[in-house]
Every structure is written in C-alpha cells, then in structure tokens.
Amino acid sequence: MTWLKLVEGYMPMQMITELAVCILFFSICNYLLKKAGIGVPKFWAGILVWCFVNLFYLKYRIYPPIPFSVRAIYGTVSACGIFMWVSGSQEEWLEFKRPIINVLDGNNFFTKSIRTVLLLLLPIGLGAFAYNSLLPSFEEPIELRTVHPAPPATTKVHGKTYVLQTAQQPYRIDTDGKYDPAYSNAHIVDQSMGRLMKDVNSAEDNPWDPNAKGYIKHVREGGEIFFQNCHFCHGDNLNGRGLWAFAFNPIPANFTDAGTIAQLQETFVFWRVAKGGIGLPGEGFPWASVMPPWEQHLTVDEIWKVIMFEYWHTGYYPRTWD
Amino acid sequence: MNKMQPTNTEYLGTTRELMNRQQLTHQRRPGMTASLLAVGVLLVGLGVSSPALAQEAEGFVTGTLPAPAPAEQVEAGKRVYFTKCVWCHGVNGSGDGPGADRLWPRPRNFNAGTFKIRHTASGELPLIDVDLLQTVTHGLPGSAMPSWEGILNEQQRKDVLAFVTTELVQDRSWQDEEFEELHILELEKLSGAAVPPSAESIKRGSELVVENKCIECHGLEGRGDGNAFNLKDDWGFSIQPADWHKCWNFRGSRQDAYNVKNIFRTFSTGINGTPMPSFADNTSIEDRWHIANYVQSLCERDKDVDIAGGQVTDEIAAELLAAKPRGIDPLTDKPKVNFVIPSKFAEGELPKDEHDPRWYDERWEKEGRRIVAIGGQITHKPRNFVNRIDDIWVQSMYNETHVTMMFRWDDRTKSIQEDEVDWDPYEVNLADYGIVEQEPGGSQFDDDTTHPDSIAAKQTSYQVFNDGLAFQMPIKFQELPAPRKPRYFWGDEGFPVDIAKWTADGNLMAYEGTGWDQDLEDRDDFTEQLTLDKAEWKDGRWTVIISRPLKADYEADTYIELGKYIPINFFVWDGHNGDVGRKMGVSAFYYLVLEPPIPSEAKWYAGLAAVGLVIVEGWILTRRSNRRKEQGAS
Structure with missing residues (x-):
C-alpha cells in the first residue's frame, strides 16, 4: 500500500483512526444489511472482523512488520472483545453458537458434509503445522542492547x-x-x-x-x-x-x-x-x-x-x- | 555567477538550433562525433535545417511553458531551501554545499537548468510540478538525495521548487518563450498500450540493446561495465553507466523499482547533462517497450539467471520472465536484507563453480541467495565516503568436511594492482604511505574541474589497487560470553578473529585480526587449508568461490558446527575506487548457519498430533450425540 503512507511520528494516531473508521464502516454495513433483511449472522461477522484486524490490517498495513508474538497478543485481545460482543445476552450467545452446533449435529446433507470435511482436514492441518514447526528454522537471534547506557562521571x-x-x-x-x-x-x-x-x-x-x-x-x-x-x-x-x-x-x-x-x-x-x-x-x-x-x-x-x-x-x- | 557553465548553454540559439543540438546528442557515437559536430555547425551557420529535425519524436506532444511562481511562494520556498537543501546544493545552488565533495554522485548544480529525470525531450527543461516534484518526493536512489515525503508536505515541496526554479536556475528560464519549448512524453497514455513483458519481447529487447549500442556503456550483461571509468558529466565530474541489475538504484525509479515505465521514460527522454542520450528519434515506441522489458527483466530476482553475455535465447528469455522480483523494503527502497546466511548440505564434492546445478536446486526456492548490504567504512581513518560496491550476494554449501561460500558482486572495473606498493599485505595503517581520505568540501579547485588537484580530476585518477573480498569469523565463538562478539572491524583485544582475504592478484590468505589498527597476523598453516575454487571477473561481475575445512585448529580458528549461529561479516574493496587497507566497504554482522538435516522425529510428532486430534474429535462428537439423546429422552 504505497498510496497511503504511515507518517513517522503520527503512526499510532493514524492506526487508531483507521481502525476506528473501518469498524464504523462495518457497523454501518451490518446495520444496512440487517435493514434490508439479509443480515450477517454474528458468527460470521465476528470471524470477519477478527480476520480483518489480525490477518490483514496488523499483518500487512503496519510497517515495519509487527513481530508475531505481539500480533498473537492482539489476536487474543481482539478475540476476547469479539466474544464479549457475541455473548452480550443469552439469545445472542445461542445465535452465535448455532452454526457450530448445527455442524456438530450434522442434521442435513450440507452440515453433514461440512462436518466430514472438517473432521478430515483438521487432523491433517494440525499434523502439517506440527511438522512445519518442528523443522529447523533459522531466524535471526534477538539480542537486546541498551541504546542509552549509563554515562561515566x-x-x-x-x-x-x-x-x-x-x-x-x-x-x-x-x-x-x-x-x-x-x-x-x-x-x-x-x-x-x-x-x-x-x-x-x-x-x-x-x-x-x-x-x-x-x-x-x-x-x-x-x-x-x-x-x-x-x-x-x-x-x-x-x-x-x-x-x-x-x-x-x-x-x-x-x-x-x-x-x-x-x-x-x-x-x-x-x-x-x-x-x-x-x-x-x-x-x-x-x-x-x-x-x-x-x-x-x-x-x-x-x-x-x-x-x-x-x-x-x-x-x-x-x-x-x- | 562565475561557476563553470555546461557546454550545452553555449549553443542556445533558436529552438531549431536546439533541436539540431539534440539530434547531435542523440546520435553521438564514438568516432562519429567530430564529423557530426561539423555538419551541425554547418547547418546552424547556414541557417539550413532539414524539416525532419523539427518534427515531434514519436510519443511526444508539445506542451506549454508554466506561469511564473508567485513571489510569496518563492519566499516560502527559500525558507525550506535554507533549512534542508543548502547543506549539499550550496548557497547559490551550484551543487557545492559543504557536503558536496564527499558525495558521489555529486549534488545537482541547478544553475544551468540541467535536470536528469524528465518527461520532456532531450535537452529541454523538466516539468516542475511533475518531474521535479517527483524527484523531491521520491528522492534519487543510488545518491544521497532522500525522499522528502513525510518530512515536507506537498505544499512545502512545491514551494522549494518555486525557489529553486526561479532563483537558482540562472542560465535558462521556464518563462523564456523565445528559446524554450517543452515536448512532453505521453507516458501515461503510452503505458496504456505498452507491450506486455513476454519471452519474445525480452529476447527482442536483448537484440535491440546491441543494435542501439547500449552495451557500449552498459556492458554486455548490463552491469554498467562498458567504458565505465572514463565517462564524465557536463561539468567534468566522474559518472558511471547504470547497472541494470540494480533497478532500485536507478535515479528515476521513483520508489517503484521494478516498474517498466520508468525505464521506458528514461530511454525515451535521455538523461540531461550525462552521456545518456534520448532514443526517441531513432527507435519506435514498440522497440522502446521491448528494451524496457528486457532491462527490467535483468533486475535481480529470486533466481540468478545466467544471460550468457547478453546472448539471450528463447530459454533464457523464458527463465527471465518466470523469475520473481525481490521484495523491496519500503524503509530503504532496496532489497530486503536477512541477516542469516543458510548453508545447505551437499552430497559428495562441494561445487567448484557457479554453474553447478546444486546452487539452483529446489531447496533454494524458498530462501535463495542472500544479499549483504555494504556501506562505506567510515569508522576509522582513512574513511571511504564513496563505496562503489553497495552489495554482495552470498550462497553457501557444506559437506562432512568442508564449507564453501560463493560470493558474487557487481564491479564495473576489474582492478589488479600493477605498480609495486611499499607496504606488506598484512599491514593496515597505510596513512604513512599516503593513503588518506577525501578532504571535506570547499575545495579551491571546485570551479575548475580540469585542474589536476580538483575533485573531478581525482575521481578518475586514483592509483589502482587490487579488488578484494574478505570475511571474518570469531575464533572460538563457542566460548564467547553471549552476546559478546569480537568487534566487527577485525576483532579486538581478547576477542580475535579469523580473517580470510582474497585479492584480485590471485592471493587467498588467512590472517588473525586483533583490532582495527593492529597489523594482521599471517597464518601460513591455515592459508594452506583455504581453497580458492574460482575467482573470475566477467561482464562486470566478480564470482569468487572460497572453501575451507569445517574444523581446523580449534585454538586458533573458527570451529564450524552444525546448527550454530556463527557471526560473520564481510569486507570488499574496489581497486579502481582507490580502495586499499581500511578504505573499503563493510557489512554489519551476519550469521552463517549450517542447516542440519530434517530430524526424523518431526514426522513422528506430526503423526502423533494428528492422531490426538482425531481422538478429541471422536470424544466431542460422542458427547454431543449423547446429549442429544438425553434431550430427546427428556
């Protein structure tokens, strides 16, 4: 994204403003869609917002890149926020988990096939992830130095x-x-x-x-x-x-x-x-x-x-x- | 102004004369210059001109001269200029500020109105709010001119241009309707119908650069190694042809290094004040796109494609097309640097030359050769303010007993020391022998670039020393108290380093270094164990392959182990730049890592994790169906 630059010194303000504008935009879209009778289920809306913030915005928009460990913290915090949002009341919570329960139950052909695919893909994915993380990888070692050490007398x-x-x-x-x-x-x-x-x-x-x-x-x-x-x-x-x-x-x-x-x-x-x-x-x-x-x-x-x-x-x- | 004026202003007569002069610049070829000049003078003298000369070159339209900038804007720009620009460009804009003499390329002298990167025809003034604004916004990579975006806002950038173009450009004027015309390359419109990059286009481009004699200056493989060391700009300062393999250093790359449009523009308009002409009059637009596609395809990519001295076949063209551009770091506008240099295991004999297929096999696809950024050595005297080598490419492999490293770097000149020198190769304090650093600005011969003591003359008359390359690794790094390392500059007291130094006269020597000002210690026993597998300069590039044993003498040598981060840094000398001793290029600390083979446990653990998840899934499903049954029962 070269057309919209983060300005040195103003970056935190820019980030917060941009994220706020995006969330506002999502809310308006959500509201309009609901009015039009094609509202997005909370389950999908939550996943969408989480993915947007963590997999897109923090990963690609911010430069120099944020280390994975910091993004993991943001990811956890934003997941907690989204859980609070979807579990505001009993009905909302039920609505949120309905898609998950449906797939687990596998009542009809559609949810049944999703369940089968997930049952197969999840272990394969986890195995591949485990294999990859066990491969020797050589990142630059992190060494922390003191930038302004104590001066002599x-x-x-x-x-x-x-x-x-x-x-x-x-x-x-x-x-x-x-x-x-x-x-x-x-x-x-x-x-x-x-x-x-x-x-x-x-x-x-x-x-x-x-x-x-x-x-x-x-x-x-x-x-x-x-x-x-x-x-x-x-x-x-x-x-x-x-x-x-x-x-x-x-x-x-x-x-x-x-x-x-x-x-x-x-x-x-x-x-x-x-x-x-x-x-x-x-x-x-x-x-x-x-x-x-x-x-x-x-x-x-x-x-x-x-x-x-x-x-x-x-x-x-x-x-x-x- | 009594500064030296560039020759082109002397010609300024009528527009038609200007066109004639451009025509001369376009067609300047060795051996033909004199006769063409004679014809040109004759034409001008008789007032005769061929109608073809006045015609618009293909792809250009006639533009209008801009209105003068308002006085308040010029005044606002003056404030910007004297805060930010004056330090290099000087009080009078003559490119002679305090910083100038230690810079190469030198800061622009604005007085003559000669600007390099333009959309306007060769010899013409640039478009202020397009060309000059882009230069100030994006900077001129490969020179000290930074990008001012984010530092000055757009209005301030425009203000300073108003000041520069009104007050500091003195020999020409954008308001001079009698002598000035603007013929503008319609780049946006032409890009809409650009010839897309294809193997055919790249191949055709490779033929056209030969037909148009681009290779005379830029070299057979485009590394700028043609008649590289003798070129001068209009003011007599040393200048070098662009290295097509480093598109991020193109002055006109506009922070968009791999964009073919920039190459098309420079090729169409030429670079004023330099020997680079415009090719607009003698190449069709289609041919210009072919050339731009070819030049762009040479810029370094994930794969190092051998272009066989510019003899591009269909296969080579297809390979060039398929290779992916390097990631450019937006902070530096140069390829991203990774400080870990992986060494991969090789079965049997280690590769002895750069054509060995094992340098290119699929293991290198994910993380290929590493770029090592090089800066001038500016810590201790004599400092090197001009480093003509700004990166080297490193790749490494190892087997049970040895490790090999292949270094490849672009150097326009092959330099081998011919004169005897007074010092021994292990000596480092060469000030006594007259090796000194460039004096700071304000040279008294700045006005006279032909004076032998002027900086312009010095830039092209260095004593030639050997090109060279060295790398250092700590001795007994296993015992270093982390994160302590030996100093990057040949070690320090108590923390010695093991230095392998190659020089272009064919020597490969092992030394022990104990400090930046301590003479190196010869290590004959280890020199014998180092092997120089290859050292070849070809078409503007050195390829040097050095191998050494993994384990030699533990007490006195780096004892290389699998999977350990071994600090390593690199030094490089360009003999034609007068580099010798401490006058050199240096890198930061990198880490050499011999990648161990994949452990067999990896597969077991992965299988275990998958099976574990299957069990968990089964448990969840059983629990859920039990619950449903309960719900159904109640």
Missing part, C-alpha cells in the same frame, strides 16, 4: 578531562557572546510540520545569513561538519535514514525521534559523539556499532558545534539538570 577527550555533570556547551551563546540557553532555544527551527527555520530573513534565525553571529553562526559551522561526516548514516533530515543506514546493525539513531537527543543532556551526547560505538559499555554492544569515535576525526570545538546543530535542526532542547 568524566570523559577524557583530546587530553582534557570533562566532568559530564558540569561541562558546558561553549557555543550556546547569544549575539554578545554570553552563555544563554534561553536565547539559543528561542532560535531553533519551528517544531511544527517540516521543522523549518523560523525566519529566513533574520540573521538570528538563519544560519546562512551573512550577518549571522554568535549561536546561529556556530549552528552553521556545526551543520557543515554534519554534512561532511554524519549524514551518511544519520540522514539529511537527521532521521537516521542516511545512505548506509540500513547496511549497518544497530541502525543509526533518529534524532527527530523524541526518544533520542531530546531526552539527553548535551554532555551525554558529547560523550557519545566523542567516544563512539567502540566507547560504549558492554550492554551497548560496542563490537557491533559502526559509530566512529569522533575524537579521531574532529576537534572538541567541532564536536560541540555539531551537537548544537543537531538540536537546532530537530527543534529540541537538550535536557538540563534543573
């Missing part, structure tokens, strides 16, 4: 020791050169759709303005470093979808996701950037990450600037102690 970069609790971003300064997080936070991109700069004609908002100085000028310098070094993996929109993002595993961090830099302190990011994948503690799987230890490629100033660019471009503030 200090980190030593280019011969200088930084205390993560007290170190400060040296370029978060206003036009007078004073440290001013409130000023810089006021000039990040507009967080609304598309994350665009606030005013392209203002030297305080546009990093490319020839008169840009202080914070916004350093944002541009950080951006230049980002687009010479980082975008190959973290992507042109900082969403972790660069050219080579999917050749690597773990995949690169998505900075536009509220769960990455928006949740972290700037000094934590500084430690992660400077030390890279190889500097992760064991629970972060340092052996698998291709994230470079940037101290091998960039100066301390360049690292601070590129971090500031990441916050500017995504429109997030770093977390602070207060």
Whole structure:
C-alpha cells in the first residue's frame, strides 16, 4: 500500500483512526444489511472482523512488520472483545453458537458434509503445522542492547578531562557572546510540520545569513561538519535514514525521534559523539556499532558545534539538570 | 555567477538550433562525433535545417511553458531551501554545499537548468510540478538525495521548487518563450498500450540493446561495465553507466523499482547533462517497450539467471520472465536484507563453480541467495565516503568436511594492482604511505574541474589497487560470553578473529585480526587449508568461490558446527575506487548457519498430533450425540 503512507511520528494516531473508521464502516454495513433483511449472522461477522484486524490490517498495513508474538497478543485481545460482543445476552450467545452446533449435529446433507470435511482436514492441518514447526528454522537471534547506557562521571577527550555533570556547551551563546540557553532555544527551527527555520530573513534565525553571529553562526559551522561526516548514516533530515543506514546493525539513531537527543543532556551526547560505538559499555554492544569515535576525526570545538546543530535542526532542547 | 557553465548553454540559439543540438546528442557515437559536430555547425551557420529535425519524436506532444511562481511562494520556498537543501546544493545552488565533495554522485548544480529525470525531450527543461516534484518526493536512489515525503508536505515541496526554479536556475528560464519549448512524453497514455513483458519481447529487447549500442556503456550483461571509468558529466565530474541489475538504484525509479515505465521514460527522454542520450528519434515506441522489458527483466530476482553475455535465447528469455522480483523494503527502497546466511548440505564434492546445478536446486526456492548490504567504512581513518560496491550476494554449501561460500558482486572495473606498493599485505595503517581520505568540501579547485588537484580530476585518477573480498569469523565463538562478539572491524583485544582475504592478484590468505589498527597476523598453516575454487571477473561481475575445512585448529580458528549461529561479516574493496587497507566497504554482522538435516522425529510428532486430534474429535462428537439423546429422552 504505497498510496497511503504511515507518517513517522503520527503512526499510532493514524492506526487508531483507521481502525476506528473501518469498524464504523462495518457497523454501518451490518446495520444496512440487517435493514434490508439479509443480515450477517454474528458468527460470521465476528470471524470477519477478527480476520480483518489480525490477518490483514496488523499483518500487512503496519510497517515495519509487527513481530508475531505481539500480533498473537492482539489476536487474543481482539478475540476476547469479539466474544464479549457475541455473548452480550443469552439469545445472542445461542445465535452465535448455532452454526457450530448445527455442524456438530450434522442434521442435513450440507452440515453433514461440512462436518466430514472438517473432521478430515483438521487432523491433517494440525499434523502439517506440527511438522512445519518442528523443522529447523533459522531466524535471526534477538539480542537486546541498551541504546542509552549509563554515562561515566568524566570523559577524557583530546587530553582534557570533562566532568559530564558540569561541562558546558561553549557555543550556546547569544549575539554578545554570553552563555544563554534561553536565547539559543528561542532560535531553533519551528517544531511544527517540516521543522523549518523560523525566519529566513533574520540573521538570528538563519544560519546562512551573512550577518549571522554568535549561536546561529556556530549552528552553521556545526551543520557543515554534519554534512561532511554524519549524514551518511544519520540522514539529511537527521532521521537516521542516511545512505548506509540500513547496511549497518544497530541502525543509526533518529534524532527527530523524541526518544533520542531530546531526552539527553548535551554532555551525554558529547560523550557519545566523542567516544563512539567502540566507547560504549558492554550492554551497548560496542563490537557491533559502526559509530566512529569522533575524537579521531574532529576537534572538541567541532564536536560541540555539531551537537548544537543537531538540536537546532530537530527543534529540541537538550535536557538540563534543573 | 562565475561557476563553470555546461557546454550545452553555449549553443542556445533558436529552438531549431536546439533541436539540431539534440539530434547531435542523440546520435553521438564514438568516432562519429567530430564529423557530426561539423555538419551541425554547418547547418546552424547556414541557417539550413532539414524539416525532419523539427518534427515531434514519436510519443511526444508539445506542451506549454508554466506561469511564473508567485513571489510569496518563492519566499516560502527559500525558507525550506535554507533549512534542508543548502547543506549539499550550496548557497547559490551550484551543487557545492559543504557536503558536496564527499558525495558521489555529486549534488545537482541547478544553475544551468540541467535536470536528469524528465518527461520532456532531450535537452529541454523538466516539468516542475511533475518531474521535479517527483524527484523531491521520491528522492534519487543510488545518491544521497532522500525522499522528502513525510518530512515536507506537498505544499512545502512545491514551494522549494518555486525557489529553486526561479532563483537558482540562472542560465535558462521556464518563462523564456523565445528559446524554450517543452515536448512532453505521453507516458501515461503510452503505458496504456505498452507491450506486455513476454519471452519474445525480452529476447527482442536483448537484440535491440546491441543494435542501439547500449552495451557500449552498459556492458554486455548490463552491469554498467562498458567504458565505465572514463565517462564524465557536463561539468567534468566522474559518472558511471547504470547497472541494470540494480533497478532500485536507478535515479528515476521513483520508489517503484521494478516498474517498466520508468525505464521506458528514461530511454525515451535521455538523461540531461550525462552521456545518456534520448532514443526517441531513432527507435519506435514498440522497440522502446521491448528494451524496457528486457532491462527490467535483468533486475535481480529470486533466481540468478545466467544471460550468457547478453546472448539471450528463447530459454533464457523464458527463465527471465518466470523469475520473481525481490521484495523491496519500503524503509530503504532496496532489497530486503536477512541477516542469516543458510548453508545447505551437499552430497559428495562441494561445487567448484557457479554453474553447478546444486546452487539452483529446489531447496533454494524458498530462501535463495542472500544479499549483504555494504556501506562505506567510515569508522576509522582513512574513511571511504564513496563505496562503489553497495552489495554482495552470498550462497553457501557444506559437506562432512568442508564449507564453501560463493560470493558474487557487481564491479564495473576489474582492478589488479600493477605498480609495486611499499607496504606488506598484512599491514593496515597505510596513512604513512599516503593513503588518506577525501578532504571535506570547499575545495579551491571546485570551479575548475580540469585542474589536476580538483575533485573531478581525482575521481578518475586514483592509483589502482587490487579488488578484494574478505570475511571474518570469531575464533572460538563457542566460548564467547553471549552476546559478546569480537568487534566487527577485525576483532579486538581478547576477542580475535579469523580473517580470510582474497585479492584480485590471485592471493587467498588467512590472517588473525586483533583490532582495527593492529597489523594482521599471517597464518601460513591455515592459508594452506583455504581453497580458492574460482575467482573470475566477467561482464562486470566478480564470482569468487572460497572453501575451507569445517574444523581446523580449534585454538586458533573458527570451529564450524552444525546448527550454530556463527557471526560473520564481510569486507570488499574496489581497486579502481582507490580502495586499499581500511578504505573499503563493510557489512554489519551476519550469521552463517549450517542447516542440519530434517530430524526424523518431526514426522513422528506430526503423526502423533494428528492422531490426538482425531481422538478429541471422536470424544466431542460422542458427547454431543449423547446429549442429544438425553434431550430427546427428556
């Protein structure tokens, strides 16, 4: 389904809305059919809704695919919901189980033949299923890694020791050169759709303005470093979808996701950037990450600037102690 | 603007002259260029033209030039441009932003109004709200240009195009009624009457690509290995012919890789600014569909069909037609990756070449050869920002004593090192020998692409090293405390790896790796046990088959066991790209698994389950009929 895209960040809302619209549609159809005197028996309606949600919607509509174990949970929950619906009153429950009883009894030729077919097919199906599940299958083993491990108290970069609790971003300064997080936070991109700069004609908002100085000028310098070094993996929109993002595993961090830099302190990011994948503690799987230890490629100033660019471009503030 | 201008703008005279120039581009053939140019100049000079030249090519209609974009829209687009685009395309839209020098293909220089993917005739401006909008929406796969759908809404995408086409395209204008015309390919209408893919059409297409000399650049099997390393675009930057086997990398694939329409369009309109001409004037619409069907059929599928150097017979055409497209991952717009590489049991001798039928038997139908995605090595210096090999295909088999792996990957150039080098093969720190990474943007010779120190000149004048391939597996992986692995990059301290490295000069060596900056350790005893069964470069593709014993020396080697997940990762070098040492392509961790035979219990348990269900059924039915009897009695 390429014509209707799930939009990043809005996916849960989209899913719930779509499912609600579908259920509403089913209800209306059901009502209209009933009015027309060709109502669908509850037995079949329940099976239809369950199949639609679990075998079609959750399986094919959602991407990346939901693991089978999670779909099994949804399947159970939705089956419970449908049972509650069909067993609202004694008559409804009897109506629901009538087709099953009819087949079990096999009173006429039609139900008798269905019963015979089912009696034969069910054991064969179960046998085939058992055989298939006993075949050796080799899925990729699941290994859980900690994405944001606990940081150390200090980190030593280019011969200088930084205390993560007290170190400060040296370029978060206003036009007078004073440290001013409130000023810089006021000039990040507009967080609304598309994350665009606030005013392209203002030297305080546009990093490319020839008169840009202080914070916004350093944002541009950080951006230049980002687009010479980082975008190959973290992507042109900082969403972790660069050219080579999917050749690597773990995949690169998505900075536009509220769960990455928006949740972290700037000094934590500084430690992660400077030390890279190889500097992760064991629970972060340092052996698998291709994230470079940037101290091998960039100066301390360049690292601070590129971090500031990441916050500017995504429109997030770093977390602070207060 | 004092940037270099592409040559085509110099010709811009009357429309008729433009058509003449297109005609020249269409028919450009080696050896004929000079004489045709002379005739063209003569025609233009005398003001003479043949009426045929001004005629509409088959399948095109004359379009109208668009109205200028409103100033507010241009202003809104400027805001988008300076937030998102300027970083690669540059302040003046000259394709020289900070990111440009480390990108290949380079970001587009908008100034000349030369755009690659269009519905308009060769040399003409593109349709802004169709061609350019599709480019921004779907991105240009195979380059760094991403899809902006879902990031910018449609209005924002249109706004930024208004800014680019009004302010940054400087040498031409969509409002220039004197010099500009639009002849638009009626793709939708023509697709309605498309020649459906069939064995005959595919076979006819394979003949037409020879007649139309497509193979001169694209190679006999279409892997882009013709005169591959010497082509340049209008600005003098290195450019390579498309590899037809990777349709997901076609710039014009529009996130719909296997769609034959995209190929038909590119073939009909050509790619402006590159040596790819339009074939609209000298091929009929029917022939264009045949070619598109053939090219599309070559894109990698579930089965690796041998097309015998482009000599497509009826049988080959039928096989191409029957093979199913690979699943494309919508997150990457590339084939889906599976990190498990299955190795299947082979009776007797292991296969020694790629024609062995056991590589193609029915066991591979469900899950065939695996694609291993390759990225540039960008962790440690010297980094490789341009990896010209972006995937390798791996297949494996084993018998009682040995395991073999067949690697096949597309490489447009066969590279064998000719000059002596100063370092030994086991050395890895080559910075001392002058192997450095590409400097970041802002090269002072960006304006002059003919200067020997310019990036354009450097792109085509690398010292040629050996093509190569290596894979690493942990030594004693059985003893690794899960999930610990040796580092992906040649292991690390305390966690050594076993590296097998093949180079195109015919060497296959075993090394022990203990870290990314530690020289490899030669392992002569194990080198003797590795076998290079095949290493052949043919029509733009390497086939390398390497086999090794399952169990060699446990203390110093990977000891391969059935059914175990053995971490493995791959490294690949393209010698013509200047790849050597750490400048290479790398993969993530994959797992090699030797699939054990089906256990005999499987059948027993399945039978047991079925019998069990029969008993349960009997019980339910008896109970039900008893109940009915009771009901009947009462």
